[in-house]
Amino acid sequence: MSQVRTRIAPSPTGYLHLGTARTALYSWAYARHHGGSFVLRIEDTDVARSTQEAVEQILDAMAWLGLDFDEGPFFQMQRLARYHEVVEQMIAAGTAYRCWCTPEELDAMREAQRARGEKTRYDGRWRPASGKRLPPVPAGVQPVVRFANPPHGLVSWDDLVKGPISISNEEIDDLIILRPAPAGAGDEAAALGVPTYNFAVVVDDWDMGISHVFRGDEHINNTPWQINIFRALGAPLPRFGHCPIILGDDGQKLSKRRGAVSVTSYRDAGYLPEAMLNYLARLGWSHGDEELFTLQQMVQWFDGSHLAKSPAQWDPAKLAWVNAHYVKLADDARLAGLVQQQLSGRNVDVADLELLARASALFKDRCSTVAELADWVEMIFVPVAPSETDLAAHVTGGVRPALRSLRDRLATIDWDKPTIAAALKETLAAHQLKMPQLAPALRVLVCGRAQTPSIDAVLALFPRATVLARLQHL
Numbered sequence: 001m002s003q004v005r006t007r008i009a010p011s012p013t014g015y016l017h018l019g020t021a022r023t024a025l026y027s028w029a030y031a032r033h034h035g036g037s038f039v040l041r042i043e044d045t046d047v048a049r050s051t052q053e054a055v056e057q058i059l060d061a062m063a064w065l066g067l068d069f070d071e072g073p074f075f076q077m078q079r080l081a082r083y084h085e086v087v088e089q090m091i092a093a094g095t096a097y098r099c100w101c102t103p104e105e106l107d108a109m110r111e112a113q114r115a116r117g118e119k120t121r122y123d124g125r126w127r128p129a130s131g132k133r134l135p136p137v138p139a140g141v142q143p144v145v146r147f148a149n150p151p152h153g154l155v156s157w158d159d160l161v162k163g164p165i166s167i168s169n170e171e172i173d174d175l176i177i178l179r180p181a182p183a184g185a186g187d188e189a190a191a192l193g194v195p196t197y198n199f200a201v202v203v204d205d206w207d208m209g210i211s212h213v214f215r216g217d218e219h220i221n222n223t224p225w226q227i228n229i230f231r232a233l234g235a236p237l238p239r240f241g242h243c244p245i246i247l248g249d250d251g252q253k254l255s256k257r258r259g260a261v262s263v264t265s266y267r268d269a270g271y272l273p274e275a276m277l278n279y280l281a282r283l284g285w286s287h288g289d290e291e292l293f294t295l296q297q298m299v300q301w302f303d304g305s306h307l308a309k310s311p312a313q314w315d316p317a318k319l320a321w322v323n324a325h326y327v328k329l330a331d332d333a334r335l336a337g338l339v340q341q342q343l344s345g346r347n348v349d350v351a352d353l354e355l356l357a358r359a360s361a362l363f364k365d366r367c368s369t370v371a372e373l374a375d376w377v378e379m380i381f382v383p384v385a386p387s388e389t390d391l392a393a394h395v396t397g398g399v400r401p402a403l404r405s406l407r408d409r410l411a412t413i414d415w416d417k418p419t420i421a422a423a424l425k426e427t428l429a430a431h432q433l434k435m436p437q438l439a440p441a442l443r444v445l446v447c448g449r450a451q452t453p454s455i456d457a458v459l460a461l462f463p464r465a466t467v468l469a470r471l472q473h474l
Helices: 018-033 052-065 080-093 103-115 187-192 197-207 217-233 263-268 273-282 295-301 316-329 332-345 353-366 370-378 388-394 400-410 417-431 435-447 455-461 464-470
Strands: 005-008 037-042 071-075 096-099 144-147 154-159 163-168 176-179 212-216 239-243
Touching (some): 005 018, 005 212, 018 037, 018 052, 018 273, 018 295, 037 052, 052 273, 080 176, 154 239, 197 217, 212 217, 217 239, 263 273, 273 295, 332 353, 332 370, 388 435, 400 435, 417 435, 417 455
Parallel strands (some): 037 071, 212 239
Antiparallel strands (some): 096 144, 154 163
16 A cells, blocks of 8 residues: 555444544544545444434544544445445355354353363354355344454564564454344345444455554454455555553543543543643653644654553643643633633623633633633622631731722722722822732632732723622622
């Protein structure tokens, strides 16, 4: 294959999780680095669990990350006729065969093997062979189609991540490649059957000209079957790269069933896509000691080398640090739109994007996420409730007269940062106070907290009427 073609093939049985997002990033970056193509395929043959909602969430997550695909999305359930065609060709060629074993027969087969201390596997009773007499076809049983896996020899490949790998054909059996459709799968599936994962993925990668496959190392055990099917079809083999799993902070594998691993859940929590991509890239790949880099830099550097062989540890604190870096770099107008979305989710509707941009510029250096930025900005639009502890510590009898005097000054001055700063200085001088005495009390009453950026800059964000109302009862 002269052109690099990669793919990502999520199953729409749930959201796009972090491990798949990392695989998508590596596949996308490799294709972009080599000027190739990146394909999106939806592996939806699990009819009972696949949903349209999950498909939409996958597309939404890919769009948020900015991992644009050149072809697709392709859906396996729309390719049933093609799988059926290939199966019939394989049966005719003797590389696949029909098997009428019932579930009860297979259970009994495995029980007998366990009793003899053998590895449980299909015993090939329906596999045709010269001089072999097959059992009579039972009535009322729908057959499956099995791949006639080579019985001897090694399956070997040079993995892009793990290096040379070999597995004996004697360790694997004749897997099912086509089975009867489950109830509800539709008329076409009922007529043609539904392919299993290891078969459909080979036909898809062959038809789509996939040259390089990056995926999680839980697929290593599937790869020998797939390589043998590629060879049985006379199809060119892609290069495989199996990336180690991502471990959660509990040391267990991140999965759809463990932890908050949905890509879009991080978006909703206020993370930026460039931060997520940067962090995911470093979970299994490195370029020297670079910790922070753009997606464009990654494309320039990602040539398929320097992929880690060991599992990576998901570190929420490290992700927050990376995200804080990108929040600080983000354009204020862009942050304003994101803060607006966050506030809207809290039923706080703010139309003034210019004000949100100014607020974002002031507070963003203190924030790890856009949600934290919204926490700061929200105090401008929602009544605050200072704690009794802060009120007792800062709004004392010694500063109350100064606060009243400042309130009166603020009622008449021009409402901008320099004029507010001047009013503060005049009030301090008139009452012989220092800023550390007055500013915390002012922050507690107006902002609901004792620490903020420069108080004159903060007050300038508020409507004058809001400040005066919060200083009313002194």
